Amino acid sequence: xxxxxxxxxxxxxxxxxxxxxxxxxxxxxxxxxxxxxxxxxxxxxxxxxxxxxxxxxxxxxxxxxxxxxxxxxxxxxxxxxxxxxxxxxxxxxxxxxxxxxxxxxxxxxxxxxxxxxxxxxxxxxxxxxxxxxxxxxxxxxxxxxxxxxxxxxxxxxxxxxxxxxxxxxxxxxxxxxxxxxxxxxxxxxxxxxxxxxxxxxxxxxxxxxxxxxxxxxxxxxxxxxxxxxxxxxxxxxxxxxxxxxxxxxxxxxxxxxxxxxxxxxxxxxxxxxxxxxxxxxxxxxxxxxxxxxxxxxxxxxxxxxxxxxxxxxxxxxxxxxxxxxxxxxxxxxxxxxxxxxxxxx
Numbered sequence: 001x002x003x004x005x006x007x008x009x010x011x012x013x014x015x016x017x018x019x020x021x022x023x024x025x026x027x028x029x030x031x032x033x034x035x036x037x038x039x040x041x042x043x044x045x046x047x048x049x050x051x052x053x054x055x056x057x058x059x060x061x062x063x064x065x066x067x068x069x070x071x072x073x074x075x076x077x078x079x080x081x082x083x084x085x086x087x088x089x090x091x092x093x094x095x096x097x098x099x100x101x102x103x104x105x106x107x108x109x110x111x112x113x114x115x116x117x118x119x120x121x122x123x124x125x126x127x128x129x130x131x132x133x134x135x136x137x138x139x140x141x142x143x144x145x146x147x148x149x150x151x152x153x154x155x156x157x158x159x160x161x162x163x164x165x166x167x168x169x170x171x172x173x174x175x176x177x178x179x180x181x182x183x184x185x186x187x188x189x190x191x192x193x194x195x196x197x198x199x200x201x202x203x204x205x206x207x208x209x210x211x212x213x214x215x216x217x218x219x220x221x222x223x224x225x226x227x228x229x230x231x232x233x234x235x236x237x238x239x240x241x242x243x244x245x246x247x248x249x250x251x252x253x254x255x256x257x258x259x260x261x262x263x264x265x266x267x268x269x270x271x272x273x274x275x276x277x278x279x280x281x282x283x284x285x286x287x288x289x290x291x292x293x294x295x296x297x298x299x300x301x302x303x304x305x306x307x308x309x310x311x312x313x314x315x316x317x318x319x320x321x322x323x324x325x326x327x328x329x330x331x332x333x334x335x336x337x338x339x340x341x342x343x344x345x
Contacts (some may be wrong), residue, residue: 004145005071006085006116007031007182010105010135012039012127014155016051018175019125023056023074025335030058032121032186034074035085035112037103039127042080049076056094059273063090063284077103078270083210084111095211096255099131099262102318106257107211109135113206117193118143121185123178126154130162130261137167138204143194145185146180148170162261199224203242207257216255225251232256234268282319286312 011018015038026034046211049060052074060074061084069075075090077083079210082103084091091111098104105124109132112120122139124132126149135197140146146169151157153174162170173181196204203224210216220266227238230250238253251257293308 001191003031003121004118004119004121004185004188004190006112006113007032007034007121007123007186008085008109008124008128008139009034009036009125009136010035010106010109010132010159011125011127012131012156012159014126015127016048017155018149019048019052020176021175022125023052023058023060024038025176026058027179027183028057028072030072030183032182033069033071034058034067035077035083036074036109037077037083037108039101039103039105039131040079040232041198042102042124044079046076046079049074051296053078063092065092066090067092077108079103082107082214084108084208086111086115086208086212091212093211093213093288096215096216096257098211098257099259100131100234100266101131102213103255104135105132106135106138106332107208110138110204111208111211113138113142113144115129116144118190119264120144121147121182123149124163124176125216126156126158127159128156129265130259131160132159132281133162133248134249134259136244137247140167142196143190145170147173147181149178150174156335159216164263165174171296182208206265207251210251210255210257217253219287221251222253232258233263233270239263254269275322279319279326282315285315286319289315 038048051187052060056272058072058074060076062078069088069090075242080102081092084097098106120139122136135266136146146167148163148169150172150176151160152158171181180189180301206219206221206224209219222240223261225242229237229240232252234256235254237254239250242249242251248260250263275280289312293305297305312326
C-alpha cells in the first residue's frame, strides 16, 4: 500500500528560523519528498535552498517546471512563482496571486491534496495572516494529515492559529519534535483517495489550473461561487465567494484569490493608497495654481493672480486635512482587530 510520503510545508514571517530547525533534525535517509513555500520578495533572489542545504542532510533545490519528484529531496518554491505537484512532477508557474502572494501556500497544498490525497502531510509554521488555512482544509478534506507548529512557540502565530480555528488538525507540536513525528507518519500505509462531490471536484481542479497559469475566465470561475458586490483589490475584477467548511474565500474572474482576512487587509491598504494619491493630486494642484498666479502677477494681471493664489490656499488646506486624516486610517485584518481587543482600554 502507498505511504504518507508527500510533505507540504508553508511558512511566512519568521519561517527561515523554523525551517532551518526542522530540516536540521531530518535524517539523511528520510523516505519522503518535501515541498516548501516561504513567502519571499518577488524582486530578489531566494537563498533558502543554500541555507537549508547547510542546515540539514537532505538536498534542497528550486525545482524546474516539470521536474520529476524524487524521494529524500526538498523542493523550495522559487520567488514570484507558484509551486504545484501533479502526476509525480513539480509544476512551477506564474499564475495569479493568492492572498497577495506568489508563491502561495494554499495553491501548493491544494494541488498536493488533489493529486495524492491521504499520502499528504500538511504543515503550517510561523507567519502572518492566514495563507495555508484553505490549503490545509483541502489536505484534510482528501484524507491527509494536518500539523501546525505550536502557536505559542511560533515567532508569528497568526498562520498556525488560523488553521487551528478553521481546520481540525491532527497534531500541534513544537519544531523540535516535528521530525520525530514525521518519521513515524511516513511509515504508515494509507488507503485510496476519497471521492469528492462533482461540483467540489470541479472547483478544486479549476483552482489548481488557475494557479498553473490557465485562464480563470475561460475556465468559468465566475459560475463556481456566489456573486458578490465586492471587487478585487489587485485588478478591480468582480469577486465570487467560495465556502470551504467554515472558511469563506473570494476569487475574481481574472484569477486572484483571497481569504476574507487577506481581502480585508488588502482593501484597507487600498484605502490608504487612495488617500496618498489624493494628497499628491492636491499638492500638484497647489503647485500649478501658485505657478500660474506668479506668472499672472508678473504679467500685471493682479486680480487674476490673487484669484489663483486664493484657490491655491484652499487646495493647500484640503491637502493638509487629507494628510492628517490618512494617519487615522487603520490597516485592518482579523489579526489587528483581535490584537486591539486584547489591549487594555
